Amino acid sequence: MSVRDDLAARIPGGDTGLILSILLIMYAAYVLVGVGLGYSLRGQFNTIAVLTFYIAVFAMLALALNLHWGYTGLFNIGIVGFMAIGIYVMAFVSKPLYQPGGAAQVGGLGLPIIVGMIAGTVAAALVGLVVALPALRLRADYLAIVTIAMSEIVRFSFLSGELQQFRLFGERVGFGGGSGLILDFTNPLEAFFGFFGLWDAYLGFVDSFQVLVPNNPKPVVDGLVYGVVLLVFVAAFYWLLKRTGESPFGRVLKAIREDEDVANSLGKNTNRFKIKAFMLGCALMGLAGILWLMTSGAVTPNFFRPRITFFVWIALIIGGAGSNTGSVLGGAVFAALLYQGPRYLKNLIDAALPNASAPSGFGPAIAPLVSNVDPTPLLLYTIDSIRQLQLVFMGLVLIWLMHNRPEGMLGHRKETAAGIPLTASQARDKTAETDGGTTGGEADE
Amino acid sequence: MGISETYTRGRELAVTRPGSVLLGLVGVVLLFDLLVSLATGAQSLSGVGSLVWDGLMRGLVVGLAGVGLSMTYSILNFANFAHGDYITAGAFSGWATTYLIAGLGRADVGALLLVGASGSVFGGTLGIGVTGTPVAVVAGIVVAGISTVLLALLIDRTVFKPIRDEDGITLLITSVGVAFALRYLMQFVFSSSVRGTTAQPPSLSLYLVDGAVRINAHDIALVVVAGSLMLGVHLLLQLTKLGKAMRAMADNEDLAQITGIPTERVVRAVWVVGGGLTGVAGYIFILWKGTLGFNDGWLLLLLIFAAVILGGIGSIYGAIVGGLAIGLTASLSVIWIPSSFSRAAAFFVMIVLLLVKPEGLFSGRSTA
């Protein structure tokens, strides 16, 4: 697809520019559609905030998965398990101590949010280690089965009555079992801004927003600001993984993916590399899980179904496994078009046709078509069921991709695994050598 | 003399196969614990008996469905993650038929065909069961099998055949796409409700020392159907030319490599036999457990993988034995660990097996 490459090459700013342009286009599309259907400013802001949120979480997860699969060739379909560990451990650590009479059935250890975040991330990495030690030598499909089994075991554990509630250090703590955990710790934004002494400034900023959103602008601003925070995390993930990939470490990972025996025969202890890569990826998945659910009111085990793992896979494949830029793009495209897009569409149509009532089931929907050739109920039912149909669509997209473009958008582009650009000019330039060494030059953005 | 020989052999075994020895020790400890709790009355023999029966039933379903998965895995070289949804598809088509036949004239055709979606009609009300509506049930079994065969062939032709040459991971990922498409299409059509499908079947109580083990007609139906199908597969594999070809392809990796990609005829046979068994397994599973939901097959999938791996990928008899083993593990595990972890126990067994002996129990032996 050289036309695509030409286009991509012509966008200024390199990879960052490419990502930003595509993001901009998608945002513009969302806003335009909203404008077209008379969304208020509040509605538009909310839409943008939600879109940003999902773009960011899927981009982060896809980046982490890219480290596992795109770089190291580890077929991990237990992503959701690591996410669960991240947020559950964080909640366990950061929830306030149990107070009887409150809404929360159990409390936590009451430690600051940042401590909880670190604990959750580290916990995810440790579980990754436990899985990695025995399992990384398995071939890809067996590793897949082990990881998905492990993510289900994690879910069962958090669902279980046994871990629902127990005493630790004299405090009543637990994982909440089937009803889940109420996340009653301080609002992360408040914790963050408060730490820097900027909380009042932030509230002032929220007030000034009343110009645009007269009633109660705080949720809207919170949403937008959190979206920005997540995007910063995406940038951080990207920076980290780019450095990891463009280095001798990343080089060995790629070699492992290609032919592990060769890497071994050149003296590289492939097991150690795989374990490190796996742990890092799992830590990032745990962190992404924390960031995803931290601002929800509660978390339940049944959120962490394998379906989310497969969402991340679809995002990675769309973007192109092996490419960090591709992962971000894939996450963005998946979130905007496949995940949030159909729901947004449904909201819009609901807003546009407020009096239409959809039939409650497939039977009532299709009967009029059969008897009176009236497709409207079926159409309405279809739109009403968009949450299910979008999953059917995702399945079809995945099949199409594997048939026609398994490398996704940018997977064909191979990001060189070296700390410096590997070009001819440096080495051949003898005069430069006598000038006192060639300049290595940082290869990051 | 005998003792020292045993001792040396034992030591040898411990060194060369520590995993097996450890497993053996674990088994002994668990058995001992069980005997103690039986003796003290913490467990009743009839209780254990019920668990064993339950485990065998579940195991038969898993084993039957596992045969198809094992064959695809070994002959087509990929793990089919849509297999669970083939089970569900078979179940829905079979049960729609059963509802239709049982309820004709008594309820709206549309509601019947959608297997009582959203509580529009209840299997219990229609008196569905193997004793109450035998014709409907038999028809359901037949339709379940046939429709799953057709579905499997269709999906193979449109989705898997074009990328037959690709590596196993590509096919696996593609099968995930198929799973999504199929499962949520079924949810779209049949709704997300979990419906009760049968009326209470007649049952009898078998006295076992200190209590009763209840066995009902649907348990018997499951044993009969599963047993005869397994017998049929056995005869197919042993007596027919096609069966021999399938065994050869599944057993002998080298032969498969020399002859290259398996001929389309064998592939079709795999989907036909596998698909048929899977569809019937789906139907009979629902008959036995009495409820039907769009996720039922998917929830079974990991257990089926566990069974297939335990028995050895490609081994048909291994799949059956593996199924029984996994079913029993899941069922009996509640004796020692809390019930919320019973499925986790089965998965854990599978994980341990993958790490210790991924070829499974029946590896190296012939499929037949």
Add this chain to the structure above:
Amino acid sequence: MSDVPSSAGGEIDTDEPDGAAGVPDADDAESGSLDLGAGGPDVGEPYPLEVENLRKSFGGITAVDDASFSVERGSLTGLIGPNGAGKSTTFNLITGMLQPDAGSVTFDGEEITGETPHAIANRGLVRTFQIARELQEMTVLENMMLAPKFQRGEALWRSVTPGFRDDVIEQESELLERVWAVLEFFEIDHIAEEYAGNLSGGQRKLLELARALLTDPDMLLLDEPFAGVNPSLERRLLDHIHELREQGYTFLLVEHDMDLIMENCERVIVLHQGQVLTEGSPDEIQANEEVIEAYLGGNV
């Protein structure tokens, strides 16, 4: 064609104060040899590689049956035998890719039987593969940059942490210099930026050999390294293998080209049906009736 210009060594050992930039193929430091850096091979045991009573069976077939031999330091020793004699299996056993059923392998006086392939490679015993296993989705340069040992950036934290990464970058530049020198020597520098999957058969062999050399081995096990390589380059390579020998590197060479073996190897070990049939000088081997019979006697 004179010899390759040498490149910087592993440490910061850039230009010798020569600076005669205008002369093509100027020998900057060592005269006429490929400087692999890091000071050359360990000069220790007279027999760096000793194999004793090695045995390996697969199912009912004994691929290597009680094989014993040793390789003299600084030699180019040939390992020949008809197809199926067990040569590749022997390599796999020596380098840890397979575990022997019995017997021992000693390298530089230390027993290495049963060690992992990467540990053995790190000791300086490196092998190339008969079917060249280039890393297809990586460029020739990336393939080469993979090989050198003691890359500080292989520690994840060092590659990522801001201050320490500079150190890694610096080492990358040094490595790149060495890589280019070796590529030029092997005359594959013009395809340096090609993906290894796009190379011709002969080019892959060269890459395989070049990559192995970059690990700075003491001893190389070469499994048919010249198949598909053009004769003049083959000649140059052999010349340089001989030079490296003089510096103390040891080579064990599996080849089917008898002329090559007889002309270049001081000693030849003959394998047949998993056993060491005989060993000796090329003349002795050529005259040996058993050897002739083994080759002619019915083995495909």
